[in-house]
Structures are given as structure tokens and as C-alpha cells.
Amino acid sequence: MPVPDSPPSLFPALTKHAILACQTSSWHPTFARIAMKTTVIRPLTAAFREYLLEDGVSIPEGSEDVPQASSLSDDDEEEIEEERDKNGNDGDSDDDLPPPKQHSFPELDAKIRQAIADYGAVFPKLNWTSPRDAVWILAPSSPLKCTSPSDVYLFLKSSDFVSHDLDPELVFACCEDIVEGEEDYDLELVLKKWYPVERSRELRCFVRQETLIGISQRDTNYYDFLNEVSTQASIRSAVVAFWETNIKGRWDGGGDYIFDILLTRDLSRAHIIDFNPYAPHTDPLLFTYPDLLALISTASTPAQESLPVLRVITSRAHPAAVRNAPANQHNMVPREALEMSAGRGVEEFREAWESEMRRASGVAGEEEK
Template sequence: METTKAHVLNCQFSSWYPKFKKLTPRARILKPIPPSVLNYLNQDGIFLGGSDDDENEDDGEIKDEDDENVQRARVSAEDLKLITDTIEELGGSVVPKLNWSTPKDALWIAPTNSLKCTNASDILLLLKASDFVAHDLDDPFDNCKDDVVGKLTENFSYELVLKEWFPIHTSHEYRCFVKGRKLVAVSQRDPNYYDFLEKEAPEHLELLIELSEKLHDFPDENFVFDAYIQKDRAFLIDINPYSLTTDGQLFSWSEINKLNTDDPVLRLVPKGPFGSSGSMYSENRVPFDMVAANLGGNISEFANSMQQSMAAEEKKDKF
């Protein structure tokens, strides 16, 4: 199954958000992404914040940065302030993402084990630790049939998206597959079994069908969208390419491609020995002791140190 660069670009947040703004939680798009943030994300390794003026000195000897176990991030005070102001504009708590991906696979490094970010360092830490975000930066068109290597469109730029955070029940998250502009499949996203979902499923499916019908202005007839059910409303959370690079969740892509467009299939995690599989993206997590050893301390200390160093840099540049 192949896709095109145009389809992938249609699925980036800034392409669809203006059209469907009323269907999704509030968000702000920093486009292009602040330059020092992009530089930070493109550097190898996970490292602490620091000042551009810092020198790598030890006993009077200047060392090459590559010799240091802990490198310094160089996010400018101006860019940090832009992020901070945007967080405040959205109520003080946000969920970050780039053009396509949210760093859900990086919760292992978040002190709160949550995507909720209340400051710039929370955001940078999650983005930097995410394989999904790294894919956005390194190879977003890897499954496209057209030749796109090194040929991004002239008006393309990376974007930092900050979405208003609100508490959710993960049991009410769904991934929805649209084929020929018809909803054909809906999958529960949380990998755990919930007995109450069986009773709620018919109502949820109706809400998701209604939401899918409001997405007819999306330029492609095949696409995947993520939704969240809250009471009697379905919220649009994200739009993803109709591609093997998008997780089919409880469906295989061969199943999805064979499904009839008349009757959408809703699939829930079944009750039984395989009805609870823990957290999503557990394969992206690493042992805590391994991370702690590599960082020379524990995750909490690492995150706190990063926050303090970035705050110090921002304060210093104000004077």
C-alpha cells in the first residue's frame, strides 16, 4: 500500500486545523518552528539546557563538546519566551506535537508520566526523547511512492503545535479509518479491556460516524483520524495518513482494505487473558536504571536540572 507526499502533507496539523477548528480542542501553531528549537531537536542525544556562552572547561583545559558526556542545549531565551507565552495563552497546560506526531512514546522521561506540559522544558524534554518526533524530522515521507528524497516543497516548514491540555479517559479514545470518504473501521486505542465500553459502543459509533461526515472537506478520500468521546460529543484529535506507517491498532491493514464501506466495524479489546496489555508504546520505553545510568542520575533530577538551567538562561538574557 503506497501513499503520496501530497497526502502526507495534507495530514500535517497546519493543513487541516483551520478547516476543522470547531471540531477539535484549541491549539496554537508556531510555524515555522522557532529556529533554536529545531536546532536543539536535530542534535544527537538528550541533554540539559544551557547558555550559548558556556565553555567546556576543566582545570583550565578547553575540551571539544563531543568529549563531554552531557552536552548543552542552546534554545534561545526569545524562543523559550514565545513557547511560555503560548502556554499561558492556552490556559497554562498544553500537549506538544510537531507537524504529524505527538510524543506519546516518550512518557517514560516525563516526570509526571503524562503529555501535560506546563513549561518549555517539559515540551523540549518530551519532543527530544520521542522516536515519533524524530521520524517527523528525519524521514516523514518514507512510505511515499513519489520521489521525495531531499525534495520538500518550497513552502514546507516544520511546525511546533501546542494543543490545549484537558484530562481524558483513555478508554474513550478511538482510531477511525475512512475509505472512499466512508468510515469503515473504528478501533479502541487503549490496549486494555473495559467492560462498560460494550454498552457504550453503539452510541460511540454513531458519534464517530457523525464526526466523519463533518470531515468531507478533507482533500483526500482515504485517511485516518483519531477521536475522543466526551459525554455526547466526539472531538477530532488528529488526522493521519492512510498508510502502513499509521498503526492499524486492532485491525491489520489487509483487513481495513477489504472492509465494505456501508457498515463500519467497531472493534474493542476483548475480555480474557489477552484483554489487558498495559500501556501503549511500551516497546519505545527503556529501563529506568539504564536511562539513569546514561544520564548520571535519575529522571526526576534530570528533568529538574533541565528546567532550572533553561529558567536561568531565560532570566540571564533579560538583563
Template structure:
């Protein structure tokens, strides 16, 4: 077998401890200080608030009842006829969802939104609701201004559900049938900033060294990133400096020598902020403008000089992402397979051609 025909070595997957280390509450303080302001709200996995988050459907009437519970009518005779004639089944259903712990969660969310001047970004330990941004107007940057907004993101997102139910899926040290989960999940509400996605960089770290980097939004073409001297090179220099001085050592101190992080870089103003830290996980983390096979091969023979940043070089060069794929309804995705020989990849290619016209 020739070298070109040699199969790629098995891809690396994370351990349970590495996944835990990437959860926002477990970030080293030095890393949090270089991130965006955030408030962590713990949710007991055995409690009613967690059960409500996983319950089927999105029943927003529970928020209406929570609002009314804080401002009860002074005269009970003035209650709505609908409330007075409530059926026993409706009362039992409300008793299951309208638990004091659920109302307390709403209270905390509302207080946090006020703390951050009325807008927050919603995520859990590892993931945000980026997969549903196409539903709730992607141009708003997943801005949440009300408790209703936060609840919609939490209850709609498959990425969030994965955090809640399967955080250790694919870990190398999890045996088949092991369904153990951490006792607490965390809702992380970050102060909302209107970030320019062109300034976001995805960095791949292996063996405590920066292995590769690329623009985070691999499904968008930013022409100005092709200007090396004015944009790309200053961004690359700042990323390498930041990683060496403020990121690599703290993450190694919590047992992480391989991970993927997203940074916000401003070439002109010169500051770098940590957006997120992700496990080195081919099944749940996008490889950006690389493939996981390519990254694994790079890790076996790391480049001697500091890496450059890959960027999308034209509209034809955009790459499909988990977020983009999640924008297709399941029925549509399944229906595309095998119909007139067309697959989902063919559909994405067709969309690229339309964007170029």
C-alpha cells in the same frame, strides 16, 4: 488457486500530498474548530532551533542558562566561580546550543503554557510523544507544565524524530534517495484536557466513507464498552453523524479521501472532538483492532450498512501497538529474538497472561 489461498492485494500507502494534508497546520478550519485548542509554533528547518532539536543528547543546562539570561546578576562579581573559570571548550559548546533562536523558542513555549493555564499537550505536525509516556509516567497523560517538560518530550521521542527527519518515509511518490523535506516543521502545543481514553475512537476512512472504527487504545480492556445500548451504540451513532456532517467533506476538499482520525466521544453529553488526523499509512499508523490487510480487503468491498465499533472484549483480547512496543529498550527487543526460541510476541503474550491473573 482457491479464493481462500488468493494473496492479499498490495497495501495502500499515502502520497506526499496526503501526508502534508494530515499535518495539523493544514487541517481545514472546519476541522480545527471541532478539535482541541492549539497554538502552532513554526520552526525553520534550516535554522539553529531545528538543529538543536536534532542534536544528540538531552542537555537541560541550556534551559538553566536561558533562565539566567533573563535575570542576569546585578553585580558581575557575584557570578559563580564555575562560570568565571569556564573553559574555552565549554564556551564553544554553549555558543552552539545557546543561540538566540533557541532562546526565542523557549520564550514562545513558556508563553503558550501560560496561555493555556499552565498545562499543554506536546506534539509536532503529525505525532505526539506517546512512545515515551512509559518513561514520564503515563498516568499524567503527557501533561507538560514547564519548558523542561516540553523539551524532554521533543528530545526523547522516536515518533517526534520521525516527524522531523522522515515525514515522507514510505510514500508511494517518493523515489529512492529523495530526502527532500518541507521547509518548516511545526511544534503544536494543545490545551491540556484530562481525557478518558475509553472515550477515544479510531476511525478509518476510505474513498470518502467511514470504513471501520474501533476503540483507540487497543491495548486496554474497558468492560463498559461491551454494554451496547448504554455505551457502544450511542458512541457509534455520534461518530457516524459527526463524520458525515463535519469531517468527510472538509477533508476531501484538501485532497484526502483516505485517512485515519481519532475522535473523543462523550455519549452522555453528546459532543465529539477531533484529537488527531493520520495518513492511511500501514508503516506508521496503528490499525487498532484490525490489521491493515483486513482494512484493505474491506476497502475493496465496503459494507453496505454503517459499520459498528470493534472493542476489546476481554483481557486476552488486547492487541500490541507501536506505543506498547516502543516501551521495550532496543537491546531487550534484540536480545529476546531467538533466545530459547522466544520472540517479542511471546513476551507480550506472557505479559497478557500476567495481567489476567
């Protein structure tokens, strides 16, 4: 392991180059052979950025695989029109309100559908951030699994996390070399091939001053096999070999970075999931950044022989496991509520929701008879 050139600080000086290097479009061409299959669509249009920034959750027209037919008959629609004509459009009626803005992205829809055709299903993210806080939107057995453009849009619109990638001030917040007006970058949509993943084999790895210092279990559940001495030795050996063979010397973002990998079932090889900046907003998981600073501070001593340090959840009583409530539960709203809220004011949405609940209760009552 190399000896650090200077005493380390808690965080390295962060540059715009280091941030941009962590975009999938930046690193994936170099590491495609050992990364998940991925399609990057860029640049996204200003209209799509505007759509993501709008309040509320709406699905662009044409993005559903099965068009939703109107539930109104021709007679119903004629009756509604007659009632409107009878009442007129004076005063504070809903007709005076501007209609909700409709969006349509046919070219983007086509590219998403092509990726889905290529991979079977995809899970989405923007330049740096995935909508993992919206994982509850679809079935828990298939988190972030998208089989239509509308699924992709629903995840992105339901996520608080991805808003980070839409704001240049947030993206480059810690950079020391940003000049005002130079926070430009192209917004991109990343579609990775979706398949069931055993979360126990996901790891986050920390590199500081070109030294692999720490490895953390990513999922905060307890896994008994991860506490076996032989398993931990195999994991450390596999990660070190993978890093030294495939990443060290090839990473273009500087000597300080964090990368996520998925180990193969036999724990002998790995695939890259993502790269992250070595910065406060990247979760250190089972470490703290002072822990990691202490590790790099000992890298020039005999203690370096013990690097990288591997940390896993050691018991079901481990603090991280105890805290393992449903992630981002503050953001959980029933999907039906999201669909019904589109284009409605608060009072109108409340009435529609109560009507739906009465209808559902009536159906349930009929089924019980």
C-alpha cells in the same frame, strides 16, 4: 455509502499532498471549532532542528521556569580554579575536551510560555508525531503535561518517535510522486491544551474511498461498558453522524485517511484529536490492514449496511490487553539519569551516577535512624 470506482488495493497510492494534509497546521484551521484548542508555532529554526537531532538530552538555557542556582560556593569555585592552574592544561585532561554545546531559544521559550498561560498546560508534538514514547518522563497521572518550555524540550529530546518528523526521507517514504530535492516542509511545534482525558473514549476511525469502514478503540485496556450492546450502538451512531456532518467532503487530503477523535462523556458528540495518512506506518490498532481491505471490498454489497465495524477490547484476556505492558519501556530511563548525562562522557557519567547513588543511600540511612 458510495460504490468504489475501482477494486481497492491494500493501501492507496500515497501522495505528498496527502502527507502534508495531516500536519496540524494544514487541517486545524478548517476544523478548529470541533478540535482541541491548539497553538502552532512555525517555522521552527534550523538551530532548533539541529538541537533535536543532537545525541544526548540537554535543556536549553533559560527554558526552566526556576533558574537553577549553582551548588558551589565562591570558595569552592576559587578552589577549583586554583587546582586547575596548579595542574595545568597539558596532556589528556578534561580541559582539552570541547565544552558541550549550549543552546538557547528565547523567542521560542516566550511563545511556549504564552501558550501555557493561555491553556494552563500543554502537551506537545511536531508536524505529525507526538512524543508518546516519552510519556514516562513526568508523573503518570499527568502524561505529556508541560508547564514550562523545558518540559516541552525534555519530552521531544527523550522521544525516539519524533525523529520521524525530522527526516524528509521518512516523512515521504511511501509517496509515489516525490521528486528528489522536493521533500521540503517547515518544521512546526504543536502545543495542544492539556487536560485529563478518559482514554476509554478515544477512537481511531478508518476512511477508505470516501467510506467510513472501521472504528477501533485506541487504548488497549479492557473497559466493561464498551462491551454493552447499547453503548456500541450509541458509539457507532455518534461517529457516523460526526463524520458525515463535520468531516466528509471537507477533508482536503483525498478519500483515504484515518482520524482520531475523543467522544464526549455522554457519547453523543466528539472532538478531533488528529488526522493520519492511510499508510503502513499508521497503527491499525484492533484491525489489520487486510481486515480493512476486506471491509471496503464488501462496501458495494448488502454488507455495507453493517459499516462501519466497531472493534473494542472484549475481555481482559484479549491479546491486545494481554500485551498491554508499559508502552515503549525500552526507552525508559530515570529522569535523574537524563539530567546527569548532559555534557558528560560515559565514564564521567558512571562516576557521577554512582556518587549520587551513594549520597542517596546515605540520606536514606540517616532517615532510618
